[in-house]
Amino acid sequence: MPLRRKAAVPATPRVISPSPAPSDRDGGDYVGPTTRSAVRKRMSSSQALEERSDDDDGDDEDDDLDAGAPGLRRARTRSRSPIDGRGKPSSRRPSSGHHQAARAKKTGVNGGEPGAGNGYLAPPQPSPVRGWSWRDFSRSPSPLGLIPIHRHWRTFVHKHEVxxxxxxxxxxxxVVWLYATGTRTSSVPPYLMAALIPIATTDWLRHRYESVxxxxxxxxxxxxxxxxxxxxxxVIFYLLGAWIVLYFLPKDVGVVSVLLLSWCDTxxxxxxxxxxxxxxRIRRGKSLAGSLAAFLVGMATSCFFYxxxxxxxxxxxxxxxxxxxxxxxLPAALVRTLGIPDGLATLTGPAALAVVSLWSGFVASASEVADVFGWDDNLTIPVLSGLGIWAFLKLFA
Incomplete structure (x- = not known):
């Protein structure tokens, strides 16, 4: 029986690893994940202080960073000037991690004060007051997490604000009930001011005392x-706006202005x-859909009242x-100048009501969109609407 010849087993191939990339050779920039226990140990242990000679006029920020973060410590280069010895600008650029750590050291956690961070993310905190500005009255986009009930009722309270x-x-x-019961507008402003003073005082106190x-x-x-x-x-601006229009403007204009504030803004x-x-989008936070809604509701409100x-x-x-x-x-001077017949210069009945309603809807929509020094809408809507309706009726009524 002839012997079968066994197939030769090939030799084990040689595997040659590729040359490491420059980023692989330089492992000094890599900082692994940091655990809480490691941070506590690092913060509790005393860090070595590096002595600096008096004639060293290098970058203080880089030295502090290298001393405070052992994982980012590098060997000092021969020259720290951006221009090398041959007079050519150096092409070396600090790594992105180096820049991020330096920026974090400057700004702190989440943009807070320097030195306040501990290496972890923190919930957003109210920015400290740095002087007063008209923009302090503006309503910035509402975050989530500062008020507990907003976290539990995200859709009902936070999103839709029911x-x-x-x-x-x-x-x-x-206001409709007050008018139907025969309440005079002159008797309402004292009650508004009586509510405004304690509410504003409480708001001032809560900004001074965290427990309040x-x-x-x-x-x-x-x-x-x-x-x-x-x-x-x-609420402070709501009461202030209602007080202004009911105190200074005629009864019908003041009542319509408060109704526009209540219904058009909503x-x-x-x-x-x-x-x-x-x-x-008309401007930030104001869209055409919201403005059209304010216009239509303003027309309906004026028609409902009159x-x-x-x-x-x-x-x-x-x-x-x-x-x-x-x-x-039309004004008499304009009628005489243009020679308009008396029958065409006046409107009565439904036509006059339609014009007033259109104007009321326009001023309601415009005042809702307008940004006056960033003031709250609860103040600008009744005041601007009241002034617009008063000026229109003063000219044409």
């Missing part, structure tokens, strides 16, 4: 935006959040001072 909007809407119906602020947020957090955690409460916020992403509320429950005490009494006319 309790806050319900309070906003209820003020308008309360925690209690305040726990009790009224559902009615607040988280941007108001370190800012002024919107409509703009609601529909702007629902459909604002599908429409052009066409239904006043005829149904009126005349009430003080209604004789109404600026709009169902008649609009």
């Amino acid at each position: 309790p806050r909007k319900a309070l906003h809407l209820s003020i308008g119906f309360f 602020n925690r209690l305040y947020v726990r009790l009224l957090g559902a009615l607040m935006r988280e941007s108001e955690y370190s800012g002024w409460n919107g 409509a703009a916020s609601t529909f702007g959040r629902l459909w604002g992403r599908y429409t052009p 066409a239904w509320l006043t005829p149904t429950f009126g005349p009430m005490p003080g209604d004789d001072d109404f600026m709009f009494k169902g008649l609009l006319a």
